[in-house]
Amino acid sequence: MPTTRQIVLNSRPQGWVTPENFAMREADTPELAPGDVLVRHLYMSVDPYMRGLMNEGGVAYAAGFRIGEPLFGRVIGQVAQSRNEKFREGDCVYGMLDWAEWSVAKGGESLRVVDPHLAPLSYYLGTLGFPGLTAYVGMTLIGKPKEGETVYVSAASGAVGQVAGQLARIAGARVVGSAGTDEKVRFIVGECGFHDGFNYRLFSIAEALRLYCGDGIDVNFENVGGANLEAVLQVANDFARFAMCGMISQYNLTETYHVRNLNEIVSKRLHVQGFVVRDHAHLIEPFIEETADHIARGRMSVAEDIVTGLENAPQAFIGMLQGDNLGKRVVHIADRS
Amino acid sequence: MPTTRQIVLNSRPQGWVTPENFAMREADTPELAPGDVLVRHLYMSVDPYMRGLMNEGGVAYAAGFRIGEPLFGRVIGQVAQSRNEKFREGDCVYGMLDWAEWSVAKGGESLRVVDPHLAPLSYYLGTLGFPGLTAYVGMTLIGKPKEGETVYVSAASGAVGQVAGQLARIAGARVVGSAGTDEKVRFIVGECGFHDGFNYRLFSIAEALRLYCGDGIDVNFENVGGANLEAVLQVANDFARFAMCGMISQYNLTETYHVRNLNEIVSKRLHVQGFVVRDHAHLIEPFIEETADHIARGRMSVAEDIVTGLENAPQAFIGMLQGDNLGKRVVHIADRS
Numbered sequence A, B: 001m002p003t004t005r006q007i008v009l010n011s012r013p014q015g016w017v018t019p020e021n022f023a024m025r026e027a028d029t030p031e032l033a034p035g036d037v038l039v040r041h042l043y044m045s046v047d048p049y050m051r052g053l054m055n056e057g058g059v060a061y062a063a064g065f066r067i068g069e070p071l072f073g074r075v076i077g078q079v080a081q082s083r084n085e086k087f088r089e090g091d092c093v094y095g096m097l098d099w100a101e102w103s104v105a106k107g108g109e110s111l112r113v114v115d116p117h118l119a120p121l122s123y124y125l126g127t128l129g130f131p132g133l134t135a136y137v138g139m140t141l142i143g144k145p146k147e148g149e150t151v152y153v154s155a156a157s158g159a160v161g162q163v164a165g166q167l168a169r170i171a172g173a174r175v176v177g178s179a180g181t182d183e184k185v186r187f188i189v190g191e192c193g194f195h196d197g198f199n200y201r202l203f204s205i206a207e208a209l210r211l212y213c214g215d216g217i218d219v220n221f222e223n224v225g226g227a228n229l230e231a232v233l234q235v236a237n238d239f240a241r242f243a244m245c246g247m248i249s250q251y252n253l254t255e256t257y258h259v260r261n262l263n264e265i266v267s268k269r270l271h272v273q274g275f276v277v278r279d280h281a282h283l284i285e286p287f288i289e290e291t292a293d294h295i296a297r298g299r300m301s302v303a304e305d306i307v308t309g310l311e312n313a314p315q316a317f318i319g320m321l322q323g324d325n326l327g328k329r330v331v332h333i334a335d336r337s
Helices: A120-124 A130-145 A159-170 A184-191 A205-212 A227-235 A277-295 A309-323 B121-125 B130-143 B161-168 B182-190 B205-212 B227-237 B277-296 B310-322
Strands: A004-010 A024-030 A037-045 A072-082 A093-098 A102-105 A150-153 A176-179 A196-199 A217-222 A236-244 A271-274 A304-308 A328-332 B003-007 B022-028 B037-043 B070-082 B092-097 B104-105 B150-155 B172-178 B195-201 B217-223 B234-245 B271-274 B303-307 B328-332
Touching: A004 A150, A004 A309, A004 B070, A004 B303, A037 A093, A037 A120, A072 A102, A072 A120, A093 A102, A102 A227, A120 A328, A130 A159, A130 A217, A130 A236, A130 A277, A130 B092, A130 B121, A150 A159, A150 A328, A159 A217, A159 A328, A176 A184, A184 A196, A196 A205, A205 A227, A205 B104, A227 A236, A271 B227, A271 B303, A277 B104, A309 A328, B003 B037, B003 B172, B003 B217, B003 B310, B022 B092, B037 B121, B037 B310, B092 B104, B121 B205, B121 B303, B121 B328, B130 B161, B130 B234, B130 B277, B161 B182, B161 B217, B161 B277, B161 B328, B172 B182, B172 B205, B182 B195, B195 B205, B217 B227, B303 B310, B310 B328
Parallel strands: A150 A176, A150 A217, A176 A196, A217 A236, A236 A271, A304 A328, B150 B172, B150 B217, B172 B195, B217 B234, B234 B271, B303 B328
Antiparallel strands: A004 A024, A037 A072, A037 A102, A037 A328, A072 A093, A271 B271, B003 B022, B037 B070, B037 B104, B037 B328, B070 B092
16 A cells, blocks of 8 residues: 655644644555555645634534544546445545545545546536635525626635626626725736726725725625624625625634624624535535536636645635635645556 | 794704704694694604714714704604594504694695504504614514524613514524613513623623524614624624614614724625614514514513603603613603593
């Protein structure tokens, strides 16, 4: 059985994540028991939600990472050996696996075969994967944008935001996005067809929203929290829907931002709904079919940001939390054979 | 036509409301034009939402009070003269009228005849009025408590809270309330049948909620905001519903409380829904019928806190914002003839 490099949690971050929170180690992959599958990792995902899993106790909806144990997340791999009749050698699979080069999926648990011909494999970690599904759930089950309404998406060039905005545009809404560089803004407007966008580092968000969302906001897809949430509360229209996907601006702060105008929730009768994509995992197959069709027909664009090498995964993750990616950040570990 | 004393807005409060924000004046009531109704005021309501109307511009859902003009709110009165065929002399009526002893309802606008035999007239400003309807809307349209669930009501002895908690109890939920004195806690538990309650001034709210809501909170009826909201976010169960009725703790602060854990909205998939009762005014008649029946059958208790004299209305309002009332505070102006 192959030896593998793994990235383990070395310490829990206080505030911003640092390289010292990770360590690399070598380990043997265990012999396969009946039902097990040996997977060679091709791509792995680094996502904002992982920041919560680095804390003691994890988060409400998932157990966290453990000190001295590999981190884990969504991986696209290829079956190298199988003692499970559902998976054949050479199959491309998607699963919740370690940050590693190789791993054994006990009983094939969490693995699902994916079609390498439908789209580039890495898309299964982004637009065709859980980030895309996250956008789909938030926009179609909560936001429900209608023709002529204004939809605002923060972190709009990210893995989730780019899909969320494009789904709203396809639904006929006017879509405004914010992102952290001019290049990202050009991407969401030029490539993704957002109606407008702004670089939140150059503006007061509240000023920008008044300027770019002059008719107010009917649907807020909240990825950022903090000052962004406060500004949206200010500009939101009565009865607006807030799909509360995440608050990436807050995850690394030891003291969170003071949102001053929560009372707008009452006075504007806002519907503020938190959601977590794993509650909706059963939608993944129809979602992939629908979204692959959008991509094939040119209705939806995809931006990926690929970092090469398992050893670069910690920095890829840290940088993503700081917004230095354009599009879905994935780590490329090996090529499909 | 009678002369009347009126209470006008003298200045806008900065932070806490003070007696200097009000002034008393005498005015003539105008002659009746066709359609007009002269009303003698019997009871008037002072409510937390009025604090928002004292600010420049009012609130999102209503125009505010104007400097030098009478404040206004819900009044129970008796028709003294009528040039409107819908109202006869002696009828008891309910309407949105000035803080005054007498007023003329132009065209009879906002007036509705009420039955003085169904319940004490003052109840139409509390349990049988918009505060009761507020509780009904929040609990039945948003909170939707189920048998065996835990419901938490803050400001629980107040006009809204006492009804909200009793509706949840009638629905079969376990109900915990908080209030600001031991006497109020005795009232909600002893009279209103809450299963438990605590004096929030004697506890850390977070500690108390862990103690009294050991199985977590499934429905939060939010009247208070600030530290109360933060503590509920901490103790809430996954998929809890938050009926966001008001944030009385924040209305008089120039700097609001820093709620630190808004991310729980995401990770616990909370449904946080603001509402304003006037969107649901069409429910008032069936609501009164249902609630009067609860009262008549002894399923629902009512606590009122009656202050006598129009001249005492400012202090009655200020004190209510500070929580010195037990039950719905109304100002008694005159007796029914």
